[in-house]
Amino acid sequence: MRASRLLSLLLLLQSRGRMTARQLADELEVSVRTVYRDVEALGASGVPVYADRGPAGGYRLVDGYRTRLTGLSAEEADSLFLAGLPGPAAELGLGAVVAATQLKVLAALPPELRSRAGRVRERFHLDAPGWFRGAEDVPHLAVVADAVWRQRRVRVRYRRWSDVEVSRTAEPLGLVLKAGLWYLVARTDDLRTYRVSRVLEATVLDEGFERPPDFDLADFWAGWSARFERHMYPMRVTVRLTPEGLGRARVLLGLVASRALEGVTPEGAWTTVEIPVESPDHALVDLARLGPDVEVVAPADLRARVIDTLRATLAVYTP
CATH class of the missing domain: 2.30.30 (SH3 type barrels.)
Incomplete structure (x- = not known):
């Protein structure tokens, strides 16, 4: 645990330059006294850490000092290559930069982590677009x-x-x-x-x-996404579902409805729940996919439309 903290302290100073003991303590979630001890330990092991006095002072590394990436754990090395995102990077015009960066990181890793990172690239792949939809053209x-x-x-x-x-x-x-x-x-x-x-x-x-x-x-994206979903699904429909219908609804009605059904367990033959929908027209089509495993309870006008649709459908199949 302490070795990991010492490495984190070293990398903080290397990436950010001068930092006060309080800043380091806040970043590492330890006491200032612990930072003092850790800095002494780094100095004793040969790392050139210097303390500048005064109001603008703090700890810093001697100019030009850099550490190699030999302190990475196996999982940390894996995460570097899992986070490479070659597709999105290429769309941003950074494909060649990402490839060059990965080569430099590979060169800096010790042999055992280098081979592990290679296995990550062989065995994991990110395909960002959803099913039945290709990547969008984004020329700009x-x-x-x-x-x-x-x-x-x-x-x-x-x-x-x-x-x-x-x-x-x-x-x-x-x-x-x-x-x-x-x-x-x-x-x-x-x-x-x-x-x-x-x-x-x-x-x-x-x-x-x-x-x-x-x-x-x-933070902005999280808030905007929530508002967007509420805007796109402003209507609430009360339905009764059989146990089979509850399971199928989580798959067939989409992510927003699936979230509304999280934690819902069958309450016997029928379970009453409320689900968000885009509009009455969307609800009519989506709920029809559940067949006899769903009953619309409210609103009344949607229930009436479902009944009319079922009667019209039955008429098609009646001699």
Whole structure:
């Protein structure tokens, strides 16, 4: 445990430069006194750690000192190559960079970890797009990514869902890969999300911008995704399901409905639950897939439509 902490301390100083004992303690989740002892241990083992005094002081490594990656555990070495994401990296224009980086990491690893990393690449593969859907064409992704990296405003021509084209000058804050689809999070008059495949033209401007100091991409995306799902599934339908219907509903009704059914267990012959749906039309089609294992309880107008549909279907099969 301590050896791992010492390595973490060393890599923090190597990657961030000067850090105070308090900063190191917060990062490592230990006491300041423990940091003092660990720094002494590093110094005793030959690592050139220096302490600068004064208000702007802290611990730092001697200029030019770098450690090799010999302190990686087997699992940590595996994770480096599992996280390579060659497909998305290539879409961002970084495919060659990722390949070169992996070669450098391989060269720095000891022999036993080098062969293990090779096995990871042979035996694990990430295929981001969902089933029955190929990867989207994103010809302007590299341009947008360049604007994100360099913190430059970007002018885009964008096709909305309604097929109306609009032009925007935006401050690109981040890119998100969701189920094989790329999304741009950017600030115009407020924070907005754009599907990159709908960008028709993109030009990086010379104008820079200041990122919002409290903006966190992962937090924003989590909140935006939840709001998007609520917007796309605004309607709630009360149904009764047989045990077989409950199991099939988790598979056939999609992820949002499946989440609503998490933790639900059969309560006898029929179980009453509430599930989110996009609209009455979507509900009519989706629930029909469950056949006699589902009964719509509410709303009443949807129940009436189901009854009418079943009667019309029966009429087709009645001589």
